[in-house]
Amino acid sequence: MSIVNTISSRGLAALVVCAAALMTGCAVAPSTPAAMTPDNIVTAKQSPKTTSVIATGGKGVATDAAMADAVTAAIEKNKTFSKVVQGAGADYQLTVALMSLDMPSFGASFTCKAEMAWSLKRADGTAAWQQVIKSEGTAGAGEAFVGTERAKMAIERSIRENIGQGLSALSKQNL
């Protein structure tokens, strides 16, 4: 009888935990910039100019601020520009807009498709370069038990890949 009670109480505890997870399942912490910063970028040219960075279109766990910080960190790490300037006074203004995140709602493994619009303007406001970058990121079934965590990983990886591709394309321009 004590075994039945033990199983019963554990089942009830599991149910309570699961119900709590379901009810708060989307309350995952926002992504950190580090999770969206690519490690290595194929950089064709390192510009001696400076830039400011703006990120827009943040969705869900990917906030504008975290995306801007991730792009800034990637630029500083790879020396795509000599310096990232906060506010006015930079030679260029880089705008990165998250247009869409496409991911299934259910699944064992999640693959997120991200589309981001990259736009570089000179200080006088004229367009220097713009490109749409599409990328994918996948979180495997065994990487986290809770689906929302895997979804978050997939989003972060798709954005990280996008930032890598975007800065790589940007480094090919004559700035």
Added chain:
Amino acid sequence: MLNLKRLLSLAFACAALVATTGCAVNHATASLMPEADLGKVKSVYVVKTPQDGRGVDELIKKDLAKRGYKVEGGAEQTPPYKTDAVVTYIDKWMWDITMYMIELTVTVRDPANFPMATGNSLHTSLTRKSPEEMVDEVLTNIHNAKK
């Protein structure tokens, strides 16, 4: 004993749901690219998503026409498009007693296919909206979006 079985079944089902579901909360957002000026747009080409078997492109065309735009539509073309703007979309559907549109993302692009604005609405089953309402909500949010 029967209650224990039910409890364990429920716990298992709940765990399976937690383990396989992604994030889904109700939200509606829209954003404009800094240099975008949707006020200049008079004509729009709606690109039919190849996987769309539910006629969402027609709903978008109908809604845009209602807003006064000259609307065309069809398969994706090689840019530049001859209209002032191009509209693409991603529609996601879910089953809960009946199929319903859970999420719609609409992107408005310039003739060269570069994004100008985007809008997204997600409504889970309890707050589900009809596809027409989803389209209207997203397009209204894009129209009202601030840079």
